[in-house]
Amino acid sequence: MKVRYEKAQAFLASLTAKSPELPFEPRLLPELFAASSDNYAKDVSVISALVERSPGLATRILRLANSAYYGMHTEVSSLSHAVRLLGMNEIRNIILQLGVSSAIAKIPMPKDFQFEKVWEHQLFTANIARGITRAIPLPSNSISPDELYAAGLLHDMGKTMLAAHCQEDWIAINDLATNENIPFNEAEESYWGIDHAVVGARMLNYWGIPDKLTELVNWHHQPHYINSAYLAPARVLSAANLLAHNLDAAGSPDTMSMPEAVTSILLAEVDPERLQASIVANCDIGRMRSMAKKSLEE
Numbered sequence: 001m002k003v004r005y006e007k008a009q010a011f012l013a014s015l016t017a018k019s020p021e022l023p024f025e026p027r028l029l030p031e032l033f034a035a036s037s038d039n040y041a042k043d044v045s046v047i048s049a050l051v052e053r054s055p056g057l058a059t060r061i062l063r064l065a066n067s068a069y070y071g072m073h074t075e076v077s078s079l080s081h082a083v084r085l086l087g088m089n090e091i092r093n094i095i096l097q098l099g100v101s102s103a104i105a106k107i108p109m110p111k112d113f114q115f116e117k118v119w120e121h122q123l124f125t126a127n128i129a130r131g132i133t134r135a136i137p138l139p140s141n142s143i144s145p146d147e148l149y150a151a152g153l154l155h156d157m158g159k160t161m162l163a164a165h166c167q168e169d170w171i172a173i174n175d176l177a178t179n180e181n182i183p184f185n186e187a188e189e190s191y192w193g194i195d196h197a198v199v200g201a202r203m204l205n206y207w208g209i210p211d212k213l214t215e216l217v218n219w220h221h222q223p224h225y226i227n228s229a230y231l232a233p234a235r236v237l238s239a240a241n242l243l244a245h246n247l248d249a250a251g252s253p254d255t256m257s258m259p260e261a262v263t264s265i266l267l268a269e270v271d272p273e274r275l276q277a278s279i280v281a282n283c284d285i286g287r288m289r290s291m292a293k294k295s296l297e298e
Contacts, residue, residue: 004169004192011166012194015202018165020103022207024054029099030208032092044080047088051079057098064094069291089146093126096153097295105296107164110171118156120292124244124283125237126152128253131282132236135275136266139232143212148233151216152240154209158200158217159184185221197221223265239265243279253283 022029031050051058058079065076065086076082083091097119104115129152133145163170169192177187185195201218205211212230216237219226223234239262246256256279258272 001193007166007169008192008194011162012199012202015161015199016206018161019203019206020107020161020164022099023102024057024095024099026208028054028095030210032095033208033210035088044083047083047091048079051091051095057095060098061091061094064098064291064294067290067294069287069294071287089144089149093146093150093153096150097291100154100157101295104160104164109160109163110167112174113160113163113170115160116292116296118159119296120289121244122153122156123288123292124247124285125155125240126150127283127288128152128243128247128279129236129240131279132240132266132275134282135278136236136270138236142230143216143233147210147213148216148236151213151220151233151237154200154204154213155217155220155237155241156196156200157203158196158198161199161203162188162196195221235265239263247283247285252285253280 028050032047035046035050048058051061061079061082062076065082066072070086072085076085086094101115101119109115126149129148130145133148138145138148162173173184173187173191176182176191177184180187182190185197188195197218197220201214204214204217215226215230216234219234220237220241223231223238226234242259242262242265243256246259247253253276256276258276263270263272263275
């Protein structure tokens with residue numbers, strides 16, 4: 001165990017060197033988060049200028065914006081048009097999806113690692129989190145539902161980094177989780193003393209993702225450890241992650257189970273039927289799978 005623990009610490013220390021290269025300049029994500037963090041609309045030209053510094057990115061955004069996922073009644077013809085129709089937060093989320101999927105696509109993975117399934121799960125988690133916040137609104141002094149959605153999109157990136165750069169360890173952890181019938185993060189802790197949440201948060205911090213989102217990623221399995229200012233969204237993300245795993249198994253949000261563990265994580269007086277109805281209204285599984293596939297193709 002000591003040898004594996006030391007290897008895990010060395011892996012964490014090396015993440016800045018091993019972090020996949022995003023297909024746009026490093027300053028784009030921090031600037032985009034800053035530009036979309038206010039409640040009022042910024043000048044569309046500000047966002048357009050940020051995106052157009054990266055060749056081809058605007059075209060890829062338009063292809064995704066015009067996909068079946070968004071179901072637009074008219075063609076989105078320009079980046080400024082896309083920002084007006086979808087809003088800056090949604091454009092930011094599209095850029096996150098395109099950037100992450102493009103970066104990861106270049107890295108060899110173990111044959112049993114299914115990135116499309118991981119990406120689907122992250123989309124499920126993001127959309128479920130959005131549904132939960134419509135049944136249980138977040139405190140006004142925490143983070144916005146759109147920021148929480150972005151954290152959902154990114155929460156399991158550590159799993160991908162582990163599979164990409166420590167393939168033998170990923171295989172051993174995956175075998176342990178399967179053979180012992182335990183969650184993957186518990187198998188990680190047992191195997192080498194860290195879990196993918198720590199790995200993901202370290203990488204996202206290097207990419208310039210705001211601290212409040214990397215903290216949510218870092219504690220999505222243990223929300224009670226997070227800074228109290230972010231406790232409510234951390235609980236929502238943790239519950240959404242659990243429910244997304246249930247959705248993976250159920251195949252439909254209508255038949256997805258709503259375990260007591262979820263409502264206990266949320267620490268809220270909420271009617272489970274109302275909560276499920278809100279989640280169902282925000283989770284079209286066919287559209288989410290279409291978005292996962294489309295973003296990987298882009």
